[in-house]
Amino acid sequence: MAEASKRRARSTSFRGREYSKASVWLGRLAVFVLLTGLWELLSGRAFNSFWLSKPSLIADRIVQMLGDGDLWYHMSATLQEAVVGLAIGMVGGTLLGIGLAFSGIFERWIYPFMMALYSLPRVSLAPLFIVWFGIGQSSKILMVVAMVIFVAFYNAFEGMRNIDKDLMDMMSTYKAKWTHKLRWVVLPSITVWILTSVRLNIGMALIGSVIAELVGSNRGLGYYITYSSNMLDTTGIFTGLVLIMLIAVALEQLVLLLERLLLRYR
């Protein structure tokens, strides 16, 4: 009876259910096989494979690119821009958020302008950055920074506002210096928020780097996609998209690993 009520309590709590690792991964595999299988089967039968290509063609292309070194040549460029830009944007935005939360009335002056800038469609800045920095990697990195810095700022700022006031008071009663408060309370409190913003920003960073590459470059997955498009090579376009997805998934897994390490106490 106790067993039964325990089971019921578990299944009614929102998202509280535990699933075995095997059932999760098998399910994911099944979804993947089903979708790619449908794509493979329908392409060339239900519609012309020229428009949507085919998983097998994409796989062939990836193998071929691996062989002639094109894969790493383009992937590394995009990866570098995204990661460097993400790092700069995250650090900059987070420091800005922490600083502004501590800045008293200054925060009230600056905040509306931050939000105004945030509402700009920042991808439209790509041409400007290319005018400034040329078609090399710096214009791409700047684009990525512009994409990620706002989410980083906003999350750090909100995280600061959500710090448990009792913990800060507690530190004050022990006569803690601000360096102590920063290390023992502030940074651990906003770690959750920073990790969330890193995860959201992985996608943003890739959008930033690829868009900037689309606008003007001679290297990178964005460049490879425009190049393929000019050649009416849909397989090339899809290959580029698949590779971007792979980068995103790999980076996300890294962040999840970091999360597990840093949030062990939960």
Place this chain on the structure above:
Amino acid sequence: MANDNQAKLSIRDLKVEFRAKGRNTVALDGVHLDVKDGEFVSVVGPSGCGKSTLLKVVTGLLQPASGGAFIDGQPIDGVPDRVGMVFQNDALLPWKTVVQNVRLPLAIKGLPDKEQRREAERLLKLVGLEGFASFYPKQLSGGMRKRVALARTFAYDPDIYLMDEPFGPLDAQTRVKIGEEFLRMWESVGKSVLFITHDIEEAIALSDRVIVMSPRPGRIKAEFPIQLARPRPFYDIRFDPVFKELQKEIWAQMSDGASGGVH
């Protein structure tokens, strides 16, 4: 136990106001209170009478509108030295283990690592948590977390303990147990305590003096010296006739407050 001729903590004509939505609310008015060295003073009163506000002033976290608080005759300006606060909700750092939480005040003081660890271990043993040093607060029960919070305050070794309904969130049984342990620990250090509670029995069992406050604006309404011998049995003292009499009188004062102040 109390040293009669010197007040460790004195509060003089204290008035505290809060400003909310353009209106001033008086939280405390004309509060006058002394806590002697080594004396245990409890403040009881209905919720919202400004009991907690009183503590905030003594910790220097809140500026009074007029009057003030003094420690050893020195006015409180900023967070004073040697004042330790126990919060209602423990205020443990969730990302630090039990032992790291207890070490916190020692780390802030800049004690050598080895000494910090030795002292933290001694205190964990004192509160009966020696096997839980590497646990995170989330893994502990409410009573155990309270013990960690007490150990941390004892690690700081203040001259005045300020306690804001520290046993409030605990269930009745744990409450008695922790209260008993705390009383035993306090009797061994003999420092001044200003203890906020709404539990009359708890106040009498622990204190040398119980202060009753009126509802907002908080004023001191009555004062009861508790002449029960120490060391006291925290629970069994409740059956003492003197205890019963005090309980009745204090309750009368408190419930009377509901129909308007005395002033």
